Amino acid sequence: MARNELIEKTLADAMEYARTFLHTGKVATYIPELAKGDPDRLGACIITTDGEVYHAGDWRQEFTIQSISKTITLIMALQTVGYEKVFSKVGVEPTGDAFNSLVRLETKNTHPLNPMINAGAIATADCCMDSKDPYGGFLALTRKLCRRDTIQLDGAVFESEKKAGMRNRSMAYLMRGDNILEHDAEEVVDLYFWMCSLSVNAEDLANYALVLSNNGVDPRSGVKLVEDWIVRIVKTLMVTCGLYDASGEFAMKIGIPAKSGVGGGIMGTVERKMGLAVFNPALDPKGNSVGAYRVLEYLSHYLGLHYFSGSGCAV
Numbered sequence: 001m002a003r004n005e006l007i008e009k010t011l012a013d014a015m016e017y018a019r020t021f022l023h024t025g026k027v028a029t030y031i032p033e034l035a036k037g038d039p040d041r042l043g044a045c046i047i048t049t050d051g052e053v054y055h056a057g058d059w060r061q062e063f064t065i066q067s068i069s070k071t072i073t074l075i076m077a078l079q080t081v082g083y084e085k086v087f088s089k090v091g092v093e094p095t096g097d098a099f100n101s102l103v104r105l106e107t108k109n110t111h112p113l114n115p116m117i118n119a120g121a122i123a124t125a126d127c128c129m130d131s132k133d134p135y136g137g138f139l140a141l142t143r144k145l146c147r148r149d150t151i152q153l154d155g156a157v158f159e160s161e162k163k164a165g166m167r168n169r170s171m172a173y174l175m176r177g178d179n180i181l182e183h184d185a186e187e188v189v190d191l192y193f194w195m196c197s198l199s200v201n202a203e204d205l206a207n208y209a210l211v212l213s214n215n216g217v218d219p220r221s222g223v224k225l226v227e228d229w230i231v232r233i234v235k236t237l238m239v240t241c242g243l244y245d246a247s248g249e250f251a252m253k254i255g256i257p258a259k260s261g262v263g264g265g266i267m268g269t270v271e272r273k274m275g276l277a278v279f280n281p282a283l284d285p286k287g288n289s290v291g292a293y294r295v296l297e298y299l300s301h302y303l304g305l306h307y308f309s310g311s312g313c314a315v
C-alpha cells in the first residue's frame with residue numbers, strides 16, 4: 001500500500017486540534033528534572049503494518065519513557081519468572097486511584113492491584129531481578145522492541161527520581177515487609193527508577209506499539225519478539241489500566257489500548273493496523289499528557305480507530 005493521504009492529513013489536523021489544549025496542562029514537577037520539560041512541545045509518529053511511517057511535530061524530541069516502561073517490565077517479568085509467579089504477586093484489576101497511591105496496599109489486600117501502577121511495577125521489577133542481567137536485559141529488550149540500538153538512560157532524570165522517589169520507596173518497603181518483594185527494597189526501586197528513565201522518542205514507541213499490534217511480530221522483519229500470551233496480557237492491561245485513573249474514560253472515548261507516562265508520552269496500538277505514539281509534556285491532573293490525549297482522541301474519531309468503532313476503521 002502506498003502512503004496514505006488520509007492518515008497524513010488527519011495527523012496534521014490532529015496536531016492542530018491538540019495544540020489548542022496545551023495551555024490547560026502542566027509539566028510534572030514531583031521529579032525535579034521533569035520540570036524542565038517544555039509544555040509546548042508536541043510530536044507524534046504512526047507506523048502502519050505495511051511499514052509506512054508518518055511523523056509530525058517534535059517527533060525527534062527525546063523524553064523519558066516513565067510509566068510506559070511498565071509494559072516492558074511486565075513482558076520481562078513474565079518471560080523471566082512466568083505467569084504463575086508474576087500473578088501471585090500482582091493482580092489485574094483497575095484501581096480508580098492515582099498511579100502513585102499507597103492506599104490499597106493496606107486497605108484492599110497487600111498485593112498491588114495491577115502491574116500498570118507504581119506499586120505493581122515495583123513488584124514486576126522485583127521479578128525481573130531474577131534474570132541474570134536485569135539492567136542489560138531490560139535495555140536490550142527495550143531497544144529491540146523500539147528498533148533502536150542507541151536508546152540510553154537519561155542519567156539526570158534517573159538521579160533526580162532516585163532523590164525524590166520517597167513514595168515509591170515506601171511502597172517497596174511495605175511490599176518487602178509483606179514478602180511480595182523477594183529482593184532488597186532499595187535495589188528493586190533503583191531498577192524501577194532506571195527502567196522509567198530510559199530516553200525515547202515518539203518513533204521508538206510507535207515501533208514498539210506496532211509490534212504489540214501485530215501479535216508480537218515485527219511486520220517488517222517477520223521476527224517474533226514477544227510471545228502471543230504475553231502480548232495478550234499486556235494489551236488487555238493497557239485497555240483496563242493504561243491511563244491511570246482515566247482508563248475507563250479513555251477506553252470509552254478513544255478505544256485504543258494505550259499506556260501513558262508522566263514524561264509526556266502515550267503509546268497506543270491498533271490491532272493489526274498500526275502503532276502510534278504521541279509526546280507532549282503538559283499533563284492533566286491525572287498525569288496524562290494533554291496534547292497526546294487530544295491527538296489520539298482526534299485520530300480515533302476521524303480514522304475510526306476505536307476498537308468498537310461502529311463504522312469500522314477508515315484506513
Ligand code: GLU
Nearest residue numbers: 066067099118196261262
Ligand atoms: N517514574 C515515575 C514514578 O514512579 C513513573 C510515573 C508515571 O509515569 O506514571 O513516579
